[in-house]
Amino acid sequence: MNKEKSEEIFRRLSIAIPAPKTELNHNSVFELLIAVILSAQATDKGVNIATAKLYPVANTPSAILALGIEGLERYIKTIGLYHSKAKNVLATCERLIEVYGGEVPRTREALESLPGVGRKTANVILNTAFGEPTIAVDTHIFRVGNRTGLGRGKTPLAVENKLMKIVPKAYMKDAHHLLILHGRYTCVARKPKCDECVILDLCEFKGKVVA
DNA sequence: ATCCCGAGGG
DNA sequence: CCCTCTGGAT
Numbered sequence: 576m577n578k579e580k581s582e583e584i585f586r587r588l589s590i591a592i593p594a595p596k597t598e599l600n601h602n603s604v605f606e607l608l609i610a611v612i613l614s615a616q617a618t619d620k621g622v623n624i625a626t627a628k629l630y631p632v633a634n635t636p637s638a639i640l641a642l643g644i645e646g647l648e649r650y651i652k653t654i655g656l657y658h659s660k661a662k663n664v665l666a667t668c669e670r671l672i673e674v675y676g677g678e679v680p681r682t683r684e685a686l687e688s689l690p691g692v693g694r695k696t697a698n699v700i701l702n703t704a705f706g707e708p709t710i711a712v713d714t715h716i717f718r719v720g721n722r723t724g725l726g727r728g729k730t731p732l733a734v735e736n737k738l739m740k741i742v743p744k745a746y747m748k749d750a751h752h753l754l755i756l757h758g759r760y761t762c763v764a765r766k767p768k769c770d771e772c773v774i775l776d777l778c779e780f781k782g783k784v785v786a
Numbered sequence: 787a788t789c790c791c792g793a794g795g796g
Numbered sequence: 797c798c799c800t801c802t803g804g805a806t
Contacts, residue, residue, distance in 0.1 A: 599791080615792040621795060621804065622791090655790080655802040663793080693793045713791035731792090755791060765806080 576724045576741055580777055582604045584725065585746040587773045595752035597703050600626060604679045604704040605671075606634055609664055611699050612691045619652045625651050636668035636677055663691025681705055695731065698751075708747035710738050715758030716751070722762060724779030725754075 589595070598619045601607040606626070613622045629650040633639045639647060647661045654660065666691040671677055679700065680686055686697035698711030710716065710733035716738075720726035722782050726737030742750045769775055769784040 597791080611791070612793095616790060616802075617792095618790050620790095638799075653803065655801095656792085656805075657802065659793080659801055691793065695792060699791070712790070714789075716790065751791095759791085776795085 578741070578743070581725060581741045582743050584723070584774045584777050585743055585750065585753065588757055589749060591646065592753055592756050593775045594747045595756060597699075597752065598756075599623065602630070603634065604700070605636065606764075607629055607704055608667075608679050608689075608692075608696075608700055609639070609685050611696045612664055612667065613651060613654055613660055615660070615696075616656055621654055625654055631652075636671045640668045640672070641666060649728070660691065666690035667692065681706070698735075702748065706748065708744075710735055710742070710747075710751045710754075712738070713755065714764075715762075716754045718764060719754050719758040721760050722767075722778065722780035723774065 597607070599607065599610040599614060600623045601610055605695075610622055610626055613625065629647075631640055632650075642650075644661055644665060645742065647664060648657060651657045651661060671679065675685065677759055681701075683697050683701060685693050686700055687694065695711045695713055698709040701707040701709045702711060712720070712735045717731055717734055720734040720738060721728070725741055726734045728734040728737055738750065746753070761772050767780075767783070770786050775783065775785070
């Protein structure tokens with residue numbers, strides 16, 4: 576993959592996806608943080624259904640802490656991995672209060688010190704909440720990177736490092752959501768919709784379906 | 787049976 | 797490195 580091809584890919588994706596932003600509903604950085612923690616191995620739609628009930632009741636660290644483990648689990652029971660997520664969310668709320676004055680911290684190191692927050696979640700917060708040019712490699716970006724040739728690697732971090740080199744600077748902030756949304760709606764896992772793909776002629780996926 | 791905006795623990 | 801956590805959709 577060369578720079579010119581990458582440039583053209585992102586030029587087209589940004590036309591096809593005019594508003595590249597998260598589909599996790601939130602009204603604060605804290606709400607976004609909790610939603611992203613809950614989104615691991617779950618669909619955004621499922622997370623939104625849960626948070627639509629949870630946030631009107633509790634959308635601050637202290638309010639969620641007050642729910643307790645069983646109270647919180649009641650709201651997120653329909654999401655996968657709910658037990659460990661509930662535990663992590665409570666522990667994160669506790670740490671936010673005790674260490675970060677109730678605010679969501681702005682550095683990768685601080686974010687990754689929160690229970691349930693790894694590199695991918697930290698990258699999402701840095702990008703979406705704080706406007707940093709990070710690329711969080713989730714299941715979609717991992718797949719799209721490896722298929723298209725934009726960034727091939729056997730681990731998410733390897734793909735992230737490749738992408739950081741090949742993505743044009745002008746598109747760096749939007750690349751995260753452009754690639755996710757492309758992966759979610761067009762370059763889907765099971766039967767990629769190559770007939771609807773705006774970058775098909777630039778894609779290096781061996782299994783791509785040429786019209 | 788596979789996938790969904792993964793992280794933590796062994 | 798691998799395993800586990802986990803419900804809902806396809």
